[in-house]
Amino acid sequence: MYNNTRATGTWYERKSAEYLKGQGLFILKYNYRCRHGEIDLIARDNEYLVFIEVKYRKGSWSGRALEAVNFAKQKTICKVARYFLAVEYHNVDIPCRFDVVGIDDKKVYWVKNAFEYMN
Incomplete structure (x- = not known):
């Protein structure tokens, strides 16, 4: 379908966004x-x-999609989230959560509050 992993990733990110919109979420940013x-x-x-x-x-030979969001990736996401909150929301106290959408072949798994914020 696609000739590189970035294009494939972008395609599945867009599909995930459409899925989440259908679940009532409002997408603010793509690839921040x-x-x-x-x-x-x-x-x-x-x-x-x-x-x-x-x-x-x-x-499944490279593991499940949800397993790819390891501790190091979670820490990076938290750093980016902290930066986003400082720049876009001026550190206003707003409830946040961290979700993961895993797609194994064609099956979608959405894990709400998949991990806690870490410094």
Whole structure:
């Protein structure tokens, strides 16, 4: 379908965004980047600001998609979220959560509050 992993990732991030919109989330940002890293999607879910990591796996030989969001990746996401909150919300106290969308072949798994914020 695609000739490189970035294009494939972008395609599945867009598909995940459509899925999440169908679940009532409002997507604010796609591929938010800063010096600390990247967050695939940033959305609103009622009162929550949601930072979302999307992972896709074509087959199980490289592990499940959800397993790819390891401790190091979680820490990076938290750093980017902290930066986003400082720049865009001027550190206003707003409830946040960290979700993960895993796509194994064609099956979508959405884990709300997949991990806690860490410094």
